[in-house]
Amino acid sequence: MVGPSQPLPRLFGMLPEELCAHLQDHGVRANEGEARRYLAHWISHGQTGVPRKPPSRKFLDGARDLVDHGHLEVVERVTDPTDGFTKYLFRSPDGALSEAVRIPLAKEGCFTVCLSSQVGCAMQCDFCATGRLGLTRNLAPWEIVSAFCTVRDEAPGRVTGAVFMGQGEPFHNYDAVIQAARILSDPCGGRIAKKAITISTVGLVPQIRRFAAERHGYRLIVSLTSALPERRRALLPVAGRFEMEDLAAAIREYSEVAKGLVTVAWVLLGGVNHDQAEVDAIRALLGDVPLRVNLIDVNDAREEAEGGYRRATEVERNLFFDALQALEVPIVRRYSGGGNEKAACGMLAASHGATASPATRAE
Ligand code: SF4
Structure with missing residues (x-):
């Protein structure tokens, strides 16, 4: 359960079954199909666009209030x-x-x-x-x-x-x-x-x-x-x-x-x-x-x-x-x-003091 002082779970870290269970745990009537469509809209965004059949209003309200949609x-x-x-x-x-x-x-x-x-x-x-x-x-x-x-x-x-x-x-x-x-x-x-x-x-x-x-x-x-x-x-x-x-x-x-x-x-x-x-x-x-x-x-x-x-x-x-x-x-x-x-393998710590290592072209 998300308490008043607890951070909300992050949408971009959730699988459909997890989003569905989280909303159900908080009293929202949700099914996995809705969770799939909702995640497809947010995470596959740019590839699928807005789902043709949006989730129910209750689902959308619940997701808005109970999940953090923030990006880096x-x-x-x-x-x-x-x-x-x-x-x-x-x-x-x-x-x-x-x-x-x-x-x-x-x-x-x-x-x-x-x-x-x-x-x-x-x-x-x-x-x-x-x-x-x-x-x-x-x-x-x-x-x-x-x-x-x-x-x-x-x-x-x-x-x-x-x-x-x-x-x-x-x-x-x-x-x-x-x-x-x-x-x-x-x-x-x-x-x-x-x-x-x-x-x-x-x-x-x-x-x-x-x-x-x-x-x-x-x-x-x-x-x-x-x-x-x-x-x-x-x-x-x-x-x-x-x-x-x-x-x-x-x-x-x-x-x-x-x-x-x-x-x-x-x-x-x-x-x-x-x-x-x-x-x-x-x-x-x-x-x-x-x-x-x-x-x-x-x-x-x-x-x-x-x-x-x-x-x-x-x-x-x-x-x-x-x-x-x-x-x-x-x-x-x-x-x-x-x-x-400095985006190459082994160099990525150079510019900001915190970074990655390999950038190697795959096939
Ligand atoms: S394991 Fe860590 S230290 Fe080793 S190459 Fe990868 S990023 Fe660098």
């Missing part, structure tokens, strides 16, 4: 003129800042939205500006969905996907991210195909197992970046919490459920993680898993003299590429855009 405030939106990546900076009611990036896809007129899951991040990946911020708080489902709707409604074309690769580790805020993904994929929510929603994790083993067991249908990308335990721990400190074999076992479990290639992301760091030892370690760990590797060039906001990482040279990249191909692993080199406006 847009503080800034900046487009990188070289590649069309558009970075949004949002402010939540408590003042927290978070970001999303609209990414043009290879198919003209189509976009995906890179979403944040947290304000800051606790994972401290060594090459990531967000990691240096530390974690302020988790984002709530309504904040994630509100960011998506704003970016989608302003897109000069069709938004066909969403990727949780922004600020934060999505599996460190598991329940909220899954709830947001459910709303984004709901026919009266974001209307995005489940397979076009991608969740990226730095490798939290219990959550990968849970995700596999729950069979949500969203795609998972595991950021591996090194298959050598000591090097991986240095680059991704959270790796110290899990044995490499346990991570490999969790990836294997997911692979059995996903019934297709499992994508691992590899942030390529010049002079660091592109040697034969990495390829041998991948073969030993995951040689039996149908993998695909996404190579992402590092975008370190720091200079090399400040301890920043440089991008791999063409020679380094090609040698690694060739060695991986010997494993018969498909490799995709991801375009990491938005660098001029």
